[in-house]
Amino acid sequence: MAEFSTPTTEQEFARNFAQLKPAMNRTEALYESSRCLFCFDAPCIQACPSGIDIPQFIRQINSGNETGAARTIYEANYFGNACGKVCPTEVLCEGACVYNLQEVKPIEIGRLQSYATTKVIASGQHLFGPGADNGKRVAVIGAGPAGISCACELRALGYAVDVFEAKAQPSGLTVYGVAPYKITTEEALAEMTYLQAQFGYAVQYNSPITSREELADLEASYDAIFLGIGLGKTSTLGLPGEAQRNCVGAVEFIADLRQLHHQMAVGRRVIVLGGGNTAMDAASESARLGAESVVLAYRRGKGEMGAYGFEYDLAKSVGVKGLFNVAPVEIVGDGYVSGVRFVRTATVDGRVQELPGSEFVQDCDMVILATGQAKQTGLLGLIPGLELDEKGRILANAHTGQTTNPKYFASGDAWNGGAEVVNAAAEAKLTARGIHAYLSK
Known part of the structure; x- marks a missing residue:
């Protein structure tokens, strides 16, 4: 029996997803x-x-x-x-x-x-404003926490700033990737409107930068370029059957939920693969959408999960069940998900080992992959001289944010590999000062 009834109206959705911090x-x-x-x-x-x-x-x-x-x-x-x-x-x-x-x-x-x-x-009271125009221009790619924070600080320092955002709304994961019970879209966008009204940076929405030609235009038109592009789509596991219907990425699932609310469809029996904070959100959201059964499956033990303990407790409080020391080997189904084949595991000397002869199938009609996000190496590979580390993260100076291509600077998830909103905001403010130091020479 589901802990929550399936919401059919905006009011029911708001009740199921009531704010954790009212x-x-x-x-x-x-x-x-x-x-x-x-x-x-x-x-x-x-x-x-x-x-x-x-x-x-x-x-x-x-x-x-x-x-x-x-x-x-x-x-x-x-x-x-x-x-x-x-x-x-x-x-x-x-x-x-x-x-x-x-x-x-x-x-x-x-x-x-x-x-x-x-x-x-x-x-609506303005606390800040742009500094005196210094005649220099900076392009910011991405209107998430890193991009907007950088834009605000640069405007305060007197730079003209144009922000290029691929999506229709600003605030990045705050609007598209955070669980609705943590912040509403209206709250996130109100802060963005408030900041833009004070600092006066320009934002071009639905304007993804995807080609070498577009980057070259920015390089010719701006004195510096800030990369606040975050991470990409959910990383796949390469499992047999992963392309079947109702096997979805957690990032995409949460983004759709943020936009669709009560119109979002969820399976009756859901398996979430992963042990991070995104997995906890996806599992909790599935339960709040009315799924009858939600199982969180992780290849290591409960104590080895990357998620914060309070996030797991939150998921458990809405009826999510944990299934630990299991590794998925196949998404079962005939065009449509019907289960996940697992093999039991043990952690030996810090490494996960599969136990022979221990395979079993857990029935479900929806699988959510909370298996991390891919790096946006395709776009980054179009920037001359820009170096990445072995994990696909941008290499940049920790104090200035300057990359190995001196005209480009970076902060946020594309640089740190994935952290909190507050990390991106703090890093980007520091990087804006790095841009200022570079352009003031």
Whole structure:
């Protein structure tokens, strides 16, 4: 029996995908902010990849200065509102809160961060603006967290910035790849509108850069180019039967869900292959769409999964079952998925070994591959002198973001191989300063 009924209306979808970090009201924000100890050398700041002065903005909320709190947040992280919702605060800032040492609930930093930034976004009050025009232009490829953060910082430094985005909307995975119970599309786009209104960068949507000719045009027209292209489609496993209907990639599944909501179809019995955070999201989303059975299958043990523990707990809380130490060998079916053939495994000296004679078939009518994302090596291979590492990641200076082709700079998933929204935002801001240093010589 499914934990959730299949949503047939937008209201039912919203109920099934209720926000994990709901908005605070003024009373809740005052109470929660009053709990903060305002630690000297606060560990929460050290745990934040963007280095937000967390005690400072919490103190500002508590004193009634929500606008000042928002400014403190945005000065460090242009995706301040989104990160308050989608960041794994449980293992970052909140995980570092000193209250954990006393077995007391940590400060709800993420919700307080969203509270202050939501207030200022709703007011439309501008906190920042573009710097004096310095006569130089930068092209940004990709309107995700890295691209938009870089664009904001460059505009503040006086550069003209054009952003080229392949999709119809900005914000990258915040709109297309994050589970709907973490942030709504409306919330993500409101922050993008707010930032663009202040900084005035231009965005060309539905404008993928795919050819050498297009890159050459950018090279001729701009003083520098920023690569914020993220990662590509779900990586395939090369299993027999993988091309059958209803065997889909997790990235594509989540992207469709973000756009279709209650019109999204899901199998009755779903198997999700993988052990990362994307696998947890895909499994939890399948359950919330009304699947009767959702099995999360991973080739190693439960303790060896790459996902955060709280993400697995969330999936379990909506009825997802774990199947560990199993490796898929075939997607079973006759044109349409009917099951997955597994072989049992054991981890010996850190390596996965298959156990002979242990194969079995787990029935299902949908398989979701949460097996990582491919690197966009096709596009990157069109850039002269741009070097990649053995995993297909862009090689770039860790302090400036400059690649082996000096006109190109990079941050985000295409450089780090896949991390959090906050990492991309923090890296891109640093890289924008690297671009400024390079063009100021």
